Amino acid sequence: MRVTLRDIAAEAGVSLQTVSNVVRGRTSRVSEATTERVLRLVSERGYVPNASARTLAASTSRTIGLFVPAREQTEQLLSPYDVAVLGGLERELRMRGYDLLLRGVGGLGEVTGLVQTWSLAGAVLLEFPEALLEKVEPIGDAVIVSLDAYIRNPAVLSVRSDDRAGGRLAAARLLAAGHRTVAFLGDVGADRDDAAAAGTMAVDSFSVLAERLSGFRTEALAGLATVEYVPARLSHGDGYALARWWLDHPGVPGVPGVPGASGLSGSSDRSHSGRPTAVFAAADILAIGFIQGLADAGVRVPADVSVIGYDDLAAGQYITPRLTTIAQDFTAKSAAVSALLFGETDAASPVITPVTLVERASVVALG
Amino acid sequence: MRVTLRDIAAEAGVSLQTVSNVVRGRTSRVSEATTERVLRLVSERGYVPNASARTLAASTSRTIGLFVPAREQTEQLLSPYDVAVLGGLERELRMRGYDLLLRGVGGLGEVTGLVQTWSLAGAVLLEFPEALLEKVEPIGDAVIVSLDAYIRNPAVLSVRSDDRAGGRLAAARLLAAGHRTVAFLGDVGADRDDAAAAGTMAVDSFSVLAERLSGFRTEALAGLATVEYVPARLSHGDGYALARWWLDHPGVPGVPGVPGASGLSGSSDRSHSGRPTAVFAAADILAIGFIQGLADAGVRVPADVSVIGYDDLAAGQYITPRLTTIAQDFTAKSAAVSALLFGETDAASPVITPVTLVERASVVALG
């Protein structure tokens, strides 16, 4: 039989309520002597609180839901990016005595249901489309936090990296290496206002990418470079397929088909649009796929094209050449999510986490 | 205010118990008419069951705990292998109406506590050392399932791949390619009986790897090959570092320092122990690290050395050359865990899942 609060109370000769107070650390209301006695009993008898009873009585649990869109059977529930976020978050919650419920969901209704069923204290929404996030309505007192979304919905707090700065950093790095014909890989999606105007939410926008592109373009243009925008989903497969785009690209005039043609070097001709000598892939997974696609086609990175990624996933260090990338601060991101979840006053939504350039081997000076 | 069973009962004009029966699908005890009426009300009023009340009353929850050893702050909670297992498991549980609690733990005491606190129906233990698993004691009626462990403890069920067959498959593949000097990369750990004799459990054994080695060695020896055993932790870093081992290896007599020396071709001299021409890394992550380490040292895979892995993680397709490997059936593994968890009669512990050779590009015929 499991030992309950009542058992401890009986043995200690105090009321049930006193034991409850001690167990929850409200020792200011209890004399030192009884606190000590109760604590000893708790440890001796191996008392563990019953979370269900606690939740039922308090109508809130020390549990946070982590929700991810449910995938096809063959796909993984969690992307490497999700895993990076999850690691820090689980740790953060554990330190605070909270537990984590992990679920793939098919829609907003499910998250509402789950939050209610479990009396969750909060929910974090990973990889939810912005259009969906805009529709979220408050669910009791649960705090709802999204990652990497640019939304107006006050019911959903958010944490994201400084995407625009990241884009700028990437452009600056390529500019510094002498590149003047560059490309952005990533799908910015439908324009938010277009979608709204069309009266539909079916068309989603990916503002995170739009921001990265915006920062990248601004900086690149200021450096007198030509920027090409190439839509692509953030997947290894899309990156891989993009090798074709690069190969089929009209070459530099006068130097057709020759990658990294020296004729481009130092060029500041903005109207000129030859094959990019450097590429900014808006996510590492995309960059990795792209590099592999090129490798399979016999194109060398960075000798023929420089590539810079975004995220700084571990996988970026496992490829050849090691990926130069814009690193996210995953620890800061987890901490921010948790600060928002627990209503810490120093965190105001949206929380924007810093971004840094990680120099490795996939970007090289032109010429 | 949340709508409860009692609200529905009042509106429907039936007892609370009847509503409970309908909601739980025990419709055999309820007339069709009232079932229908109750169901309509449930959906109209948006009733969702309260998991805490349910768990408290039934003293068991529809929740499974997934426990992983807690890591250092900098490490990720979940390895790519864990992610592969988790994906299928979460889906399996979701289909059955179960939820998943994910936790990093510091010891067995924590899992016991968590199982009790949440009245978990079951727990799955990922990456737990076998020595620890042997010490697990029954926790109420909770089903405890481990992955990839060879244990005698009847309190812990287990699911693993056919490690020995996997080892044999790897050896057979290398043999078929003409390799006769091969190596096994992976840490078999302390011998189980040695550890027991020493009266300590601090020294752990890794039977999964011992089995893979055993299968590999048996098959390789039967093919008259020389097998070298090289201890290494299953990490990218250890694999990377192992490039040194290969480079510093005494070369083939008469052909010092020349990798893949043709003098070796077709050799069946078992006493001869030159530099391995092929390597079986007991986990993909190790194989990937090794390949990169070699690449950085200017050694080409598979031209200079062939490499075969184990697991078939997605990452194996993201490197150059694509990794030839022994694939685990993660879907089968998830299904088996779930079958064990829910006491399906067709599943007897240990469940051994099949393994297959996935041919890609990192193994090539010698010479």
Next chain:
DNA sequence: CTGAAAGCGCTTACAG
């Protein structure tokens, strides 16, 4: 096939 009672183990006010 349906109903009234007891109880799961806590917390939340409210008294002393």
Next chain:
DNA sequence: CTGAAAGCGCTTACAG
């Protein structure tokens, strides 16, 4: 600083 009561929303026997 400590205690007795009520109640959270269900499920589990047990009656009819």
